[in-house]
């Protein structure tokens with residue numbers, strides 16, 4: 001069952017994996033990191049883990065924190081060079097604190113610094129998602145930020161709202177929770193006494209966009225409501241729910257859920273849309289680069305939701321690289337699925353029909369778990 005209300009965000013049955021994004025203004029105060037508040041949030045995250053949810057943290061704050069340490073003006077956002085220098089100073093303290101606080105609950109923190117390219121380029125996307133998947137399976141809590149120190153303008157997300165939504169799409173999370181310094185989306189400027197909180201949004205329409213003012217209230221992050229709505233659009237397309245709630249109170253997750261205060265964006269058509277979106281993304285604008293012919297056993301396993309293993313492949317056609325989209329066809333040439341190949345075509349030829357235990361010797365390096373992982377394929 002997908003998420004349909006705020007309370008579902010902390011229910012492992014509705015939301016097995018939750019992405020929590022924390023904005024700069026919540027993490028960094030006048031005297032540096034807001035340790036106590038962050039400690040309270042980590043208690044809440046640990047409680048989610050106890051209930052059986054996987055949690056991914058997307059943490060801002062590196063630039064704001066580093067700028068304070070280096071004494072840079074405009075919160076380190078005066079120039080790209082300032083932001084990059086500030087981020088590299090701030091990131092150390094930031095990840096150190098998350099690691100320390102999570103460790104108190106026996107939870108290993110795992111730092112990932114990503115750029116837009118890491119999620120847009122299919123080969124790197126496969127690496128990033130495989131690493132995230134493995135970390136979650138192993139019980140770690142990934143703490144993600146943009147790799148601001150090296151990301152130039154062209155390869156930047158620029159805001160962690162969209163980064164969080166793309167991460168959620170990549171790991172097929174149940175929901176994204178954006179902790180902000182406002183209660184959610186208001187139907188007009190929140191300073192207007194007539195403004196009311198919008199509780200639920202089905203589809204980010206022009207009318208919804210017109211409600212956002214576009215500036216970051218705190219002036220610290222680069223977020224603001226506009227980037228949150230862009231994040232909601234990404235989540236919508238991926239079939240992932242997204243909530244904006246106020247993080248300024250202690251125990252913000254419990255407050256939002258118990259009092260049902262926040263804005264919940266739900267994908268317009270539920271589950272079917274998720275598959276359609278994944279299909280579009282996996283196929284992208286690119287044509288399929290090749291084909292993998294599979295035997296009846298593999299075809300049956302695929303239809304039952306399994307990954308494609310090399311043992312079931314009987315022929316390979318086309319010249320493709322790792323990360324390229326390929327068609328998976330049955331012995332009569334009927335298209336069963338398409339997905340991203342974990343191997344180049346010549347490697348697929350070497351591996352086809354062979355059992356996984358032989359792969360390392362055939363490749364000369366540690367093999368991947370499948371030729372097309374089930375998370376990276378869409379049935380036709």
Ligand code: GLU
Pocket residue numbers: 024059060061062063064087145146148158159160161220221222223
């Ligand atoms: N990556 C930035 C930082 O760590 C934050 C981006 C944002 O404000 O959303 O400071």
